[in-house]
Amino acid sequence: MNKNTRIGLVSISDRASQGTYKDLGIPSLKDWLKKVILNPFEVEERLIPDDKETIKAVLKELVDEKKCDLVLTTGGTGPARRDVTPDATLEIATREVPGFGEQMRRISSVFVPTAILSRQVGALRETEDHAALIINLPGQPKAIAETLEGLPAKGVNGVFAAVPYCIELIGGPTIETDATYVKAFRPKSAKRPEIIDSLILEPEGKADSAIIMLHGLGADGSDFGHFREELIASGAPLESTRMVLPNAPYIPISMNNGYEMRGWFDLYSLESRDREDAEGIKKTFQLIRRLISEEESKGIPRDRIFLGGFSQGCCMTLYAAVQLDKPIGGFFGLSGYLPLIDKEEVEHVGSANKSPIFIGYGEEDSVVPPAFTQISVSYLRKLGADKLSAHGYPGLQHSIDLDEIGDLADFLATVLR
Numbered sequence: 001m002n003k004n005t006r007i008g009l010v011s012i013s014d015r016a017s018q019g020t021y022k023d024l025g026i027p028s029l030k031d032w033l034k035k036v037i038l039n040p041f042e043v044e045e046r047l048i049p050d051d052k053e054t055i056k057a058v059l060k061e062l063v064d065e066k067k068c069d070l071v072l073t074t075g076g077t078g079p080a081r082r083d084v085t086p087d088a089t090l091e092i093a094t095r096e097v098p099g100f101g102e103q104m105r106r107i108s109s110v111f112v113p114t115a116i117l118s119r120q121v122g123a124l125r126e127t128e129d130h131a132a133l134i135i136n137l138p139g140q141p142k143a144i145a146e147t148l149e150g151l152p153a154k155g156v157n158g159v160f161a162a163v164p165y166c167i168e169l170i171g172g173p174t175i176e177t178d179a180t181y182v183k184a185f186r187p188k189s190a191k192r193p194e195i196i197d198s199l200i201l202e203p204e205g206k207a208d209s210a211i212i213m214l215h216g217l218g219a220d221g222s223d224f225g226h227f228r229e230e231l232i233a234s235g236a237p238l239e240s241t242r243m244v245l246p247n248a249p250y251i252p253i254s255m256n257n258g259y260e261m262r263g264w265f266d267l268y269s270l271e272s273r274d275r276e277d278a279e280g281i282k283k284t285f286q287l288i289r290r291l292i293s294e295e296e297s298k299g300i301p302r303d304r305i306f307l308g309g310f311s312q313g314c315c316m317t318l319y320a321a322v323q324l325d326k327p328i329g330g331f332f333g334l335s336g337y338l339p340l341i342d343k344e345e346v347e348h349v350g351s352a353n354k355s356p357i358f359i360g361y362g363e364e365d366s367v368v369p370p371a372f373t374q375i376s377v378s379y380l381r382k383l384g385a386d387k388l389s390a391h392g393y394p395g396l397q398h399s400i401d402l403d404e405i406g407d408l409a410d411f412l413a414t415v416l417r
Helices: 025-036 052-065 085-092 099-109 111-119 141-149 159-169 226-235 278-297 313-324 368-383 401-414
Strands: 003-013 040-050 070-074 122-126 129-136 199-200 210-214 242-247 250-253 257-260 305-310 329-333 357-362 387-395
Touching: 003 025, 025 040, 025 070, 025 141, 040 052, 052 085, 070 159, 070 250, 085 122, 085 129, 099 111, 099 122, 099 129, 099 159, 129 141, 129 159, 141 159, 141 368, 199 226, 210 278, 210 313, 226 242, 226 357, 226 401, 242 278, 257 387, 278 313, 278 368, 313 357, 313 368, 329 368, 329 401, 357 368, 357 401, 368 387, 387 401
Parallel strands: 003 040, 003 070, 070 129, 210 242, 210 305, 305 329, 329 357, 357 387
Antiparallel strands: 122 129, 199 242, 250 257
């Protein structure tokens, strides 16, 4: 099993460490990493003065004792006498990786001619049983993001594109990135990590679109093994669509006396939503981000990637529609609701809710009360989902019927044109 990546963040500044002003380096780095890294990671933070021996001691502690796989420093990379971060880094390093410093200066030179004064370095520190990559970054949040992400519009890669593969080469864990911000480079020969056990159904020819379909509680991906063909028969143009059918992990379900079954999050009751598994929901959301990014890495444009789900899978689909930063091709949720309504976790609203959204539910559903779905529809529209179509089906219980499949096929035909 791939262990969590450990990342050390070191802000180096005399004045910030003395409290003269607020440090901005570590907060901006943490926000950036949360946005870009898709798999779980842990952070060790240090705010220290511009003192070479202190810097050396902290870098050694983070690598040798805390076992960080990546250490990012900010500040102290200029030519002033107190700027000693690169000197300290090289003194404790076992090998330099000069390309990192070269690329950072290349990026910064697009904005300021003084980029040539920067002495940032990238280096490895290796012990008998561990190794880490250390990168010196600028001190300003804007410059940090620019050097890490690069300048995609100008065809200039950021340095973080090379970090995941470098970490793997030195024996560290796998780091997956959101391709919206950073497309991590790995050679074709490199083995890609499995995100989750999934049934992948390829089209006969080259895929030009993808549907990620999340099953309901206690089921698995095979429940939707024929879903593409059913939609095609109803008029959806999915002949070149890849179907990604992930299997949820087995987890204890509280409302079933802790009995383990496949589920995207724990459930406590079907009658009330007063108690919800926020941690499990957010964990599955990160998985969804990884699945979408995986399709982008395979060459599927983001606006031709669709996320759908039934029951619990519908809940996660609607949650993703609220939480994702950027739109995708569309969302469709069947027989479910938006979880964590009115909780602080829903306060973050990305622009993905501007994507086309289809919601279908049975008006006689005895598992997910129709009122739950109707409240969710109203809430989504309140949040700005202006391309949302909702359909209630008379007589339909907690299942899918031909009328719903027909309406969904029409929805997909419209957005795929």
